Amino acid sequence: MTHLAAHALTISLGQRAVLRSLDFKAGAGELVCVLGPNGAGKSTLLRALAGFFPQAPVTWDGVPLSQIPARQRARTIAWLSQDGDAVWPLPVRGIVALGRIPHGATLDSLTAQDRDAIDRALHACDLQSLADRDITTLSGGERARAFAARALAVEAPVLLADEPVSALDPHHQLTVMGSLHRAAQEGHLVIAVLHDLTLAARFANRIVLMKDGGIIAQGKPDRVLTPDLLRAVFAVDVVSVDHDGTRIVLPWSARND
Amino acid sequence: MKRADKLVPALFALLTIMSLLSLGIGSVSLSPSQFWHGLTGQDRVAQLILIDIRLPRTVLALSVGFVLGLSGATLQGLLRNPLADPALFGAPQAAALGAVLVLYTGLVEALSFALPFAAMGGALLSVFLVLAVAGRVAGVTTFILAGLAIASLAAALTSIVINLSANPFAVTEIVFWLLGSFEDRSLRHVAMAAPFMLIGSYLLLRSGETLRALTLGEETAQSLGLSLQRERILIVLGVACAIGGAVSVSGAIGFVGLVAPHLVRDRVKGDPKSVLWPAALTGAALTLGADMVARLVPAPTELKVGALTALMGVPFFLAMIARRRGAVAAEAA
Numbered sequence: 001m002t003h004l005a006a007h008a009l010t011i012s013l014g015q016r017a018v019l020r021s022l023d024f025k026a027g028a029g030e031l032v033c034v035l036g037p038n039g040a041g042k043s044t045l046l047r048a049l050a051g052f053f054p055q056a057p058v059t060w061d062g063v064p065l066s067q068i069p070a071r072q073r074a075r076t077i078a079w080l081s082q083d084g085d086a087v088w089p090l091p092v093r094g095i096v097a098l099g100r101i102p103h104g105a106t107l108d109s110l111t112a113q114d115r116d117a118i119d120r121a122l123h124a125c126d127l128q129s130l131a132d133r134d135i136t137t138l139s140g141g142e143r144a145r146a147f148a149a150r151a152l153a154v155e156a157p158v159l160l161a162d163e164p165v166s167a168l169d170p171h172h173q174l175t176v177m178g179s180l181h182r183a184a185q186e187g188h189l190v191i192a193v194l195h196d197l198t199l200a201a202r203f204a205n206r207i208v209l210m211k212d213g214g215i216i217a218q219g220k221p222d223r224v225l226t227p228d229l230l231r232a233v234f235a236v237d238v239v240s241v242d243h244d245g246t247r248i249v250l251p252w253s254a255r256n257d
Numbered sequence: 258m259k260r261a262d263k264l265v266p267a268l269f270a271l272l273t274i275m276s277l278l279s280l281g282i283g284s285v286s287l288s289p290s291q292f293w294h295g296l297t298g299q300d301r302v303a304q305l306i307l308i309d310i311r312l313p314r315t316v317l318a319l320s321v322g323f324v325l326g327l328s329g330a331t332l333q334g335l336l337r338n339p340l341a342d343p344a345l346f347g348a349p350q351a352a353a354l355g356a357v358l359v360l361y362t363g364l365v366e367a368l369s370f371a372l373p374f375a376a377m378g379g380a381l382l383s384v385f386l387v388l389a390v391a392g393r394v395a396g397v398t399t400f401i402l403a404g405l406a407i408a409s410l411a412a413a414l415t416s417i418v419i420n421l422s423a424n425p426f427a428v429t430e431i432v433f434w435l436l437g438s439f440e441d442r443s444l445r446h447v448a449m450a451a452p453f454m455l456i457g458s459y460l461l462l463r464s465g466e467t468l469r470a471l472t473l474g475e476e477t478a479q480s481l482g483l484s485l486q487r488e489r490i491l492i493v494l495g496v497a498c499a500i501g502g503a504v505s506v507s508g509a510i511g512f513v514g515l516v517a518p519h520l521v522r523d524r525v526k527g528d529p530k531s532v533l534w535p536a537a538l539t540g541a542a543l544t545l546g547a548d549m550v551a552r553l554v555p556a557p558t559e560l561k562v563g564a565l566t567a568l569m570g571v572p573f574f575l576a577m578i579a580r581r582r583g584a585v586a587a588e589a590a
Contacts, residue, residue, distance in 0.1 A: 050480055074482030084473050087337045088527035101470050101481040107528065134527070147473065154481075 003027040020213040031184035033200035036210035074102035078154035082162035084147040099153030121153035124179035197249040268538035318548040324499035326540020329514025334468030334529035342515035347407030352504035355379030377501025437508040437563020450506040457499025465530030512570020
């Protein structure tokens with residue numbers, strides 16, 4: 001099975017070790033949600049997996065990312081930034097089309113295959129009605145959906161998404177998470193950083209709980225999202241209810257001990 | 258896309274008309290038949306005026322404007338910042354310093370190609386300095402402040418060079434040259450600057466796909482398979498080549514690189530690749546237009562194109578800052 005792995009991953013930014021000797025492995029067909037408090041190293045882990053640290057010991061199917069040619073890596077791993085913004089007044093469809101660059105597409109010469117991928121991505125993020133709108137005139141949440149669609153349009157075996165739904169309304173949080181879930185079911189590996197415990201519980205095959213640059217626990221949602229672990233990691237007391245076999249986890253009170 | 262498709266041919270048509278007008282304008286007025294006979298070589302005097310005096314001037318205004326508009330559009334795309342302009346990097350000022358040094362030392366008499374090389378070196382140095390000081394991800398303010406500092410430094414050094422110059426005629430020449438003008442340029446100037454502007458334009462025009470990939474920021478561009486470091490160096494080299502070549506024949510002409518891309522950006526739906534040619538052609542039109550105004554306005558000595566483009570560009574720049582301030586305030590509310 002194809003897999004993305006990091007072994008003894010240590011990354012320091014300035015003087016601070018952001019990731020400490022972390023081991024991680026995930027394979028095709030998984031939707032992995034990475035949870036943890038601010039500063040736990042979630043984004044850094046995702047960026048390392050995306051290949052932004054050339055020295056980081058990250059492998060795809062056993063091959064170090066640094067040995068994969070840039071174009072091929074771009075076709076293999078799609079990345080959705082946490083703080084995307086658009087400065088030019090491009091139409092949404094044009095933004096999404098950028099996802100086809102790794103496949104050799106330019107806006108001037110999109111193939112039928114490119115167009116299909118773009119349409120699928122627009123549909124997955126419920127953007128059909130906004131496809132021709134100037135991105136700079138959209139709301140923050142609408143833009144976030146356009147950026148998510150851009151990453152989906154790569155149709156890469158791996159999708160790394162840093163907080164893909166934080167800016168979205170409940171309806172679109174479910175739409176986009178549903179799309180990521182579907183991508184995983186179709187055999188893609190999706191790794192997403194989230195802050196919403198219940199969304200993670202609802203959609204993830206596996207949850208990775210991080211704190212202080214390391215993985216505290218990982219596994220199926222109901223094994224990881226326990227009151228004790230959440231208290232230890234987030235310093236919160238949670239209320240949890242089981243609904244249709246899914247755990248609903250609500251942070252209820254902040255602890256100061 | 259329809260509108261954008263027609264944009265480049267329309268600009269070419271505009272430039273053709275402007276070029277003919279530019280050949281027709283000057284202290285000597287030529288009748289249409291003289292004009293025609295001059296072009297075909299039947300009238301020696303008219304030919305001299307057209308080919309030796311007005312043609313170099315027109316070609317230089319067009320090509321300098323072209324590279325200014327193109328450099329502006331490319332830098333804006335590279336930095337994802339609509340306020341970027343070669344002048345905000347201090348590039349023309351630094352190029353002017355390089356050129357003035359060559360003029361001052363008299364090196365230019367021995368080696369006319371020293372002038373564009375020195376100007377290019379100055380432009381390159383300033384762009385690298387600003388990038389090194391401000392960093393690549395810096396905000397607008399940081400860039401403008403760093404560029405201002407470099408430009409001021411270049412201006413101060415230029416002023417010292419002028420102070421040290423023993424020959425008052427050389428001083429006048431340098432000062433007038435610094436203000437930016439196409440007055441009294443010959444085909445020799447065209448030949449000197451053309452290779453630099455051509456190489457620079459080539460490097461910048463080929464960067465379109467890179468600029469497109471940069472639309473959503475450097476990391477996203479990298480995740481799309483772009484080797485940013487190489488592309489960035491090629492663009493900076495392109496700007497230095499183009500601006501160095503331009504400044505070495507025209508002096509410092511500002512604000513064309515800032516204004517031109519904005520006039521056409523909406524017509525290409527903001528696409529940072531499609532904006533390159535229209536921005537370059539618009540830059541050519543603005544610069545040639547400014548030069549024609551400079552020739553037409555009666556004054557004891559001819560008006561300087563650099564002063565005219567600044568007169569046009571500064572209010573535009575201020576309006577843009579005010580508009581962005583409005584946008585920021587609206588976001589905060």
